[in-house]
Amino acid sequence: MDELLRPEGIAAAAAIIIAVVAVFSIIIHTFINGISPMPSSWKARRAIAAILAGEMKTGSIAELGSGWGTLLPVLSRKLPQCAITGFENSPVPFLFSRLLLLCMRRKQIRVIFGSFYETPLAPYDAVVCYLYPGAMEKLKLKFTRELESGSLIISNTFAVPGWEPERTVVLNDFFRSPVYVYRMGPGNSGNTLFIG
Ligand SMILES: C[S@@+](CC[C@H](N)C(=O)[O-])C[C@H]1O[C@@H](n2cnc3c(N)ncnc32)[C@H](O)[C@@H]1O
Incomplete structure (x- = not known):
């Protein structure tokens, strides 16, 4: 005692x-x-950053459910001119990601505590997520209402139900995980790329 x-x-x-x-x-x-804070794989992070870097040089990106914040530095290295905002409502991963950002001292990244359902998406040129089918169904309505025409949606593994992706990047991993790329507005077409 x-x-x-x-x-x-x-x-x-x-x-x-x-x-x-x-x-x-x-x-x-x-x-x-309805989802754990499991981070995107290294291959998925690299693929998402490469897709975005091929599409934009400046502008703003939202990560819906930024978890431990491990995708944010990868995005910031590839997209140094973009403002990147993560939204996370689970306190422990959120605090961890804040600590990570403090160590990195990157002014272009911020992480906001709270639900992404409560935040307007209109200010963002691109949104990135790794969620689950139910969340994609709910977000579909939010994307339709709030995202400007031409905005990009990049979703690791889970498709927006009923939408045709502009393209699908298939990761060279055990599950051949898809990364879906959607663009708001008319003229979507589907094709498939392979990324190692
Ligand atoms: C599978 S993890 C993905 C983490 C990160 N995006 C990545 O790709 O490495 C999903 C994250 O979304 C968060 N999340 C789920 N619903 C949320 C909501 N409504 N608002 C904010 N974060 C949410 C979870 O807490 C979890 O950390």
């Missing part, structure tokens, strides 16, 4: 409590959101 009351004991107990609270927070928000 005496050992627990020593500074080392108190620090160890505090660390355990923080770790348990953090794990519970992640589990609870995974249930609320």
